[in-house]
Amino acid sequence: MQNQKGFTLMELMVVMVIIGxxxxxxxxxxxxxxxxxxxxxxxxxxxxxxGAVQAYILENNGSIENNELDIAELDSFFDGGEVPQMHFS
Incomplete structure (x- = not known):
């Protein structure tokens, strides 16, 4: 029984503490x-x-009608044709 190979419990605990x-x-x-x-x-x-809003304003005679802008109207001003979205985890 003296030649058994393996790690002792203490060695395993030290490794676990270091990993932690x-x-x-x-x-x-x-x-x-x-x-x-x-x-x-x-x-x-x-x-x-x-930048897209500024481009929209320039193409629409320098104004936004009724001070409202539908975000979907901006799609054509973005690369890829859609407004960027931010998804948080």
Whole structure:
């Protein structure tokens, strides 16, 4: 029985603690990066929509009738033909 190969319980526990510490560091960093990416995507979408509204106004004699604009009317002003959407998880 002296020549059995394998890991001791203590070795396995140390590995589990190290993995837990690494996960504890990685998850908050990942969440921060994800939140920053979502914020930047929203800012880019706002700039794109602003540009489309300006193009719409220029093509419609410098005004928006009744101060209302149906978002579907802007589709032709976007690459791909539709207004960008932001989906949050």
């Amino acid at each position: 510490i690494l996960i504890g560091i990685a998850v908050p960093s990942y969440n921060k990066v994800t939140a920053t990416a979502e914020k930047r995507a929203c800012e880019a979408n706002k700039r794109t929509i602003k």
